[in-house]
Amino acid sequence: MKFYLLVALFFFASDLFADQTETIIKLKTETGILEGSLMIPTGNSPVPVALIIAGSGPTDRDGNNPAMKNNSLKMLAEALSENGIATLRYDKRGIGKSQQAGVNESELRFDHYISDAKDWVALLNKDERFSGITIIGHSEGSLIGMVAAQESCVKNFISIAGPGLSADKVILEQIESQSPQVLTRVLPIIERLRQGKMVNDVNPQLYALFRPSVQPYMISWFKYDPTEEIAKLKMLVLTIQGLNDIQVSEAQAKMLAKANPHAQLKLVDDMNHIFKQSGTSRADNLASYNQPDLPINPVLTHVITDFVMKNDK
Known part of the structure; x- marks a missing residue:
């Protein structure tokens, strides 16, 4: 997907720390404009920069969505900046200030998110203020980031709470744990989608999850297996997993780390x-x-900082 850097809109937010500046930058894609926040520590350049990719659903650049506000990604960006690492975080297409870049649900594909991440990396690679790029993918953003990193010029890849199972298997696990009696009705639908085929006769009780308009996205998403994709990465890889995560298990983090010989695994207590x-x-x-x-776990910041700084030399 071709992109064109628009004139950057610079501002200095009053609530930022004294050693940080935040810049709003916009990226034009084939379907509309994406907006991101570039946070750069003051001082000598070049400095390492991390592209932070948000997780699933309507999650914005700060880690928030209409149902919750936790500022997790914003806090991570601020903490890394304090430690000398620049960050770019952005609203995914269709979300927040990138809403106009969204497409109709029936036209959306997982590959749109991958292409967008590649375009942001290409933009950062042209900026002489940065010594090297690290992709940080959170949750679903982990899979987006690891696929984007395969064809991009990045030094490191970091997965935080990234699933080790493909999306179809995650859905089946969730349904089995929550409604085992529904599993028999879901299995044939999942199998057909795995084959790249649409399912027209969806049970009304399952329509919200498998409505026809969302099926093309699911087909494009199911074809990516995180363990296969992370195995393709040639750069250094860090997999981070909080031990109090109720959405992604420690076992899935270990699956990711085991799949790549360059990967390190860090388990964070109480996160x-x-x-x-x-x-x-x-x-x-x-x-x-x-x-x-509520602050983020400080160990996360230390682990990422040590990894990025050590590998930026």
Whole structure:
């Protein structure tokens, strides 16, 4: 997908730390404009830069969506900037300030997200202020990032809470754990989608999940197996997993790390899916999803900083 860098809109936000500046930049794609926030630590350049890719659903560049506000990705960007690492985080197409770049649901493909990530990397590669690029993918953004990294000039790849199973298997696991009696009705639908075929006669009870307009996206998504994709990466890889994550298991993180001989695995105590320090109870864990002032686990920042700085030399 070709892109054109528009005139950057610069501003200095009053709530930023004194050693950071944040720049709004826009990227023109074939379907509309994407918007991102580039945060650069003050001081001598060049500095390493990380492209942060948000997870699934209507999650914006800060890690928020209409149902929750936790500022997880914004906090990560600010913390990395304090440690000398620039970051670019962006609203995915159809989300936030990138809403106009969205396409009709029936036309959306997983590859759109991959192409967008590649375009942001290409933009960063042209900027002489940066010494090297690291892709950081969170949750579903992990798969987007690892596929984009295969054909992009990046130094490192970091997966945070990235699933080790393909999306079709994740859906089946979730359905089996929540509604085992529904599994027999879902299995033939999933199998047909795996084969790249549409399913027209969807049970009304399953229509919200498998409506015809979303099936082309699911077909494009199911074809990517995270363990196969991460195995293709030739750069250094870091897989990070919080041990209090109730969405992605430790076992899936280990699957990813095992699949790539260059991968390192870091397990973070007391960290949940959105980087927050949480208790072991499910209620406390979920409560943190809507606590925008609750800090992220500091170990996450230290682990990423050490990895990026060590490999930027």
